[in-house]
Amino acid sequence: MKPPKLGTKPEPADTHHDLRLVPAAISIWLGTLACAMFGWWMALVCGALSALTAIVVIVRFRGRDPTFFAMGAALLVCGLVMACPLAIRLLRAEQDAVRPLAARGDTAVVRVALTDRPRPIRGAGFAGMQAGVRSVLLAAELERVEVAGRPVASTGRVLLIAPVAGWLELLPGQRVTTTGVLAPPTQGASLTVAVVSVRGPPVEVSGAPWWQRVAETMRAGLRKACQGLSEEAAGLLPGLAVGDTSALSPRVEREFLTAGMTHLTAVSGSNVAIVCGAILVLLRVFRLGPRFSAVAAGAALAGFVVLAGPDPSVLRAGVMGGIGLLALALGRSGSVLSALSVAVCGLLVYDPAMAVNLGFALSVLATAGLVLLAPRWAETLTRRGVPAGIAAGLMVPLAAFVVTAPVLAGMAGRLSLVSVVANVVAAPVVAPATVLTVFATVVATCWPGAAHVLVMLAEPETNWLIAVARHAARAPGAVVPWPGGWAGGVLAVVVLVAIWLVLRRRKSRIALAVLLTVVLLVFVPPRLVAPSWPPGNWAMVTCDVGQGDAVVLATDEPGRAVLIDTGPEPGPVDECLKRLGVERIPLVIISHLHADHIGGLTSVFDGRSVGAVAVGPGRAPGWAWRQVEETTRRHGIPLAELTIGQRLEWPELAIDVLGPHYVTQRGADQQDGTAINNASVVLRAQTAAGKVLLTGDVELAAQADLLEDGDALRADVLKVPHHGSRYSLPQFLAAVAPRVAMVSVGAGNRYGHPAKSTLDTLAAVGALVTRTDADGDVAVLADQGGPAVSRRRGPGP
Known part of the structure; x- marks a missing residue:
């Protein structure tokens, strides 16, 4: 074939697609x-x-x-x-005999065969509940059902909600017997006949199939090989390669979601393409024929699907990849759309519930967008002088964003504006990291040393992905709110179509560019050019960490502050400290050991030095105390206990320990939530803005004890006890007589915080009430006329 003459236009891409299926x-x-x-x-x-x-x-x-x-x-x-x-x-x-029993909420003894790996249910810590994984979901098929000793004929599918203990280690193919409360399943095109809420461990557990045991051994080997990496990289790598997100940091998970990079933590068509492509290239290097290469790649694909688990997106990618390899083995050029159509038809017939599965829909739509839109758009850029590789790198994530944006907007009620840029920047390292980690998984069981070397080679790429997601998530306006439901999805489609119509005409493109420039000039400068946060004279900040507490007290040295409590989960407190420019924390004080006060402790150490952690005399709940001990031991810092009458001093900041009286008088070290709240450390801080009373979650009994301190309670600023709950004595609030009352509370929380009665009492004593759910971070400023307040509205960076 003759090379094209200089100056001629490149041949247009083949845009013919087989649409018959x-x-x-x-x-x-x-x-x-x-x-x-x-x-x-x-x-x-x-x-x-x-x-x-x-x-x-x-x-x-x-x-x-x-x-x-x-x-x-x-x-x-x-x-x-x-x-x-x-x-x-x-x-x-729909007519299964178990359904009416589930509608009545009967208790049943069931014998089931598991069809999927346990899926952890993550959650932030609240009150006495530990943050992280507390229960698991398991899909299963019924083999035997007994209600009140009577057998019930059913072989339908069920969904088990079970505790972590005894259930997290189970594998697909195992048969177990358990007792649980039946509940109706979600209505719709589902073959599931009931949801079984289980409290105890499984009994009569059978063995798992050999291939599932091998797959779990390989996954465990990969997790072990990752132990020498940084905590975040060790949690992300298994998810990147084989969809194992059991150790994924909640902070990284949230940042990937905000940056529109969540698809990298779930196995999809890109993983299949990378793995099969690497194997085909390796086999062709040894000059093996296309048919043998396709068969070998097919065997590897089957093993990879077993390794990753039967998630809807995995099955779709596996079926589609298998069809493509079959076409290669037969010597035919298969159509991607035909393979996609066959995969969709087969999987929906196998499990109709996939029709409403968000991951399945996004996977199918993204594949269709990459086939139908990305090549055309890349060719358009190429004709305008953009190199082909760069054009493809830009248009692939853009096409995926355009076709999936309506679904994401409608389902999540928000839209990421940084996902295209984030995925373009992340794309070059995804394939090397995936290939290295998959190979590490394969060799981990027989050659752990080599597996560790491979994951170490993949760590820089993984750290790059984390850095991209983190910076993208922090970008101003990274996520914008959007109407949810069908209306939001349709609106997103209308907006995208309108933009497409505008971009088709030159004059319209100019008008759109002018409009965007005006919007940027109006909205960006307030957030970027002249940021108003943090105020230069802040003395105290109540961080918006959701339903929890985190208070920062400034010293006279910039970048140095004392932290009281850390919120319910890693991430929000770290972001608050970053916004304040805090790099050194001489002391972290934990008021009490409920999860909404200690959950973010690990992220406090990210990129900053911490001198010590101090707690009160309480040691309950036990899991929380052990978690604090382990965190301080891992970072090599002291763990101290505060006592009443103790005074802590730094330049421009002094803290006196006023409580807990409740613990010293009654010795309460129980698992009871009220007793733990009343054991909160109570502090009076002298700041540049005046006196601040920090009360943790003290309730009625502890507040009554504190009233004995008389004038010592009086303060200019009050951190309102227990997120503004109704368990506040009016006499206590009147004794404090604050000018500013700060409520740290999560939006839409299920506890009804803050209570109207408490807010009314604070208003009656003349306090200015601030709320983190409405105001975001709230700062108290040093002012000659007394404490002033500055609000940073809205959550996020």
Whole structure:
């Protein structure tokens, strides 16, 4: 072939796609969505409509257009499948004998076969509940059901909600017996007949299939190989390679979500393409034929799907990858859209509930966008002089964003504006990190040393991904609120279509550029050019950490402050300290050991020096005390105990310990939440803005004890006890007589904090009330006329 002459235009990309199976896939997807909204009978209706439409197309184009004839034939097959086997399966699930028992909330003894790995349920710590994983979800199929000693005939699917102990280590294929309370499942196109809430451990546990045991051994080997890495990298690498997010840091998880990079922590088509592509390249280096290479890659693909688990996106990617490898083995050039359509049809027939699965929808839409939009847009840039590699790198994440944005906006009620840029910057390191980590997983069980070397080679790439997500999440306006539900999704589609129409015309593009410039000039300068946070004379800041406490007290030295409590989870307190420019913390004081006060302790050490951690005399709950001990021991800093009458001093800051009287008088060291709250350390701080009373979560009994201190309680600023709960004595609030009352509380919390009665009492004593749920971070400023208040509205960086 002759090389093209200089100055000639490049050949246009081949934009022909095989669309014959697309209508069939769309019909099954819409049919199962209709079943989710209206019931099983919609499968019958949609199947009949699809079949009738297909018959009309076949008759109309028979012998005239083979493409439309094949399209009609595929649509007819899918219509018949929906109207017969799929409708019958959904009907049987809706009429299963267990459903009425679940509606009554009966207790049952069930024997089940697990069909998926346990999925941890993460949560922030509140009150006496430990942050992190507290329970797991397990999908299973019923083998035996007994209610009140009577057997019930059912072989439907169930979803188990079980505690971590005894359940987290189970594997697909194992059979277990347990007792739990039945509850109705979510309505829709689901074969699940009940949800079983389990409290005890499983019994009569059978062995797992050998391939599942091998897969778990490999995953465990990878986690062990990652132990020498930094904590965040060690948690992210298994998720990046095989979808194992059991050790993923909540902070990293939140930052990836904000940056639009969550797909990197879940196995999808990109993982399959990277793994199979690496294997094919390796085999072709040894000059092995395409058929043998395809078969070997297919075997590796099957093992990879078992290793990653039967998640909807994994199954879709695995089925599609298998079809592509089959086409390679047969010597045919397969169409990506055909493979995608077959995968969608097969998986929706296998499990109709995937029709409403967000991950499945995003995976399918992203693949379609990469096939239909990215090549055209990349070619347009190439014609304008952009190098082909750069054009593809820019257009791939943009196409994925455009097709998935309506779904994300409608489901999450918000939209990430930084995802395209973040994914462009992250893209170069994803493939090397994935390949290195997958190879480390393979060799971890037989050669741990080599696995550790491989993950060490992947650590810089992983740290790059974390850094990209972190900086993207901190960008002003990284996430904007958006209407949720169907209305939000439709609105996103309308906006995207309007932008596309505007960009088609030169004059419209100029007008849009002018509009964006005006918006940037109006909204960006207040947040970037002249930031108003933190105020230069701040003495105290109540951080917006959600439903929890974190208070920062300034010293006379910039970048140095004392921290009281750390909030319910890592991340928010760290971001607050970064916004304040705090780099050195001589002392972290934990008022008491509830999770909403200690959950963020680990992130306090990120990028800053900490002198010591101090606690009160309480040691309950036990898990929290052990967590604080382990954290301080790991960082090599002292753990001290505060006592009443103790005084702590720094330049421009002095702290006196006033309580807890409750513990010293009654010796309460119980698991009871009220007793733990009343054991809170109570502090009076002398700051540049006046006296501050910090009360932890003290309730009625402890407040009554503190009243004995008389005038010692009087303060200019009060950190309102227990997030403003109704358990506050009016006499106590009157004795403090604050000019400013600061409530640290999470928006929409389930406790009803702050209570109206407490707010009314504070207003009656003449206090200015601030709330972190409405005001964001709140600073108390040193002022000649007394303490002044500055608010940083809204959460986030």
